[in-house]
Amino acid sequence: MDFLISPAFAEAAASQSGSPGLLDFAFPIILLVLFYVMLIRPQQKRAKAHRTMQQALAKGDEVVTDGGLMGKINDINDNAINLQISDTVEVKVRRESINSVLPKGTLKKL
Structure with missing residues (x-):
């Protein structure tokens, strides 16, 4: 099976197992915050304004x-x-x- 993966690369990958950094956790959280600020919040404001307009007819x-x-x-x-x-x-x-x-x-x- 050495013809598929060279043993040197396999040993290097096994020796680099360390704890995940802070950036690994921060990136998905930053994406979720951006998603909320850019998409969800403006849509909620528009929906609220539309409901208010319909009630004030x-x-x-x-x-x-x-x-x-x-x-x-x-x-x-x-x-x-x-x-x-x-x-x-x-x-x-x-x-x-x-x-x-x-x-x-x-x-x-x-």
Whole structure:
């Protein structure tokens, strides 16, 4: 079996067995901290802001849904919102499907 691994390399590897250094433990911890700071925390802030926006919806707000419908809120229930998208058309959408609130008067400008 000496043709696969030379005995000199095998002996050198066996003699270098020492205790792991501090850097071996610090590297994964640093990666986890960076992962949290760069990805998880900003996503949590965005989700919290979106939940706050959805809870603050009121009658008369102009909104955009996830599907791209733009309209004015006519009625709000616990789970559903009646959204007026034109003078004669009113649709019912889930409260969670509201993507953003538009500034007042935006629908008239379009």
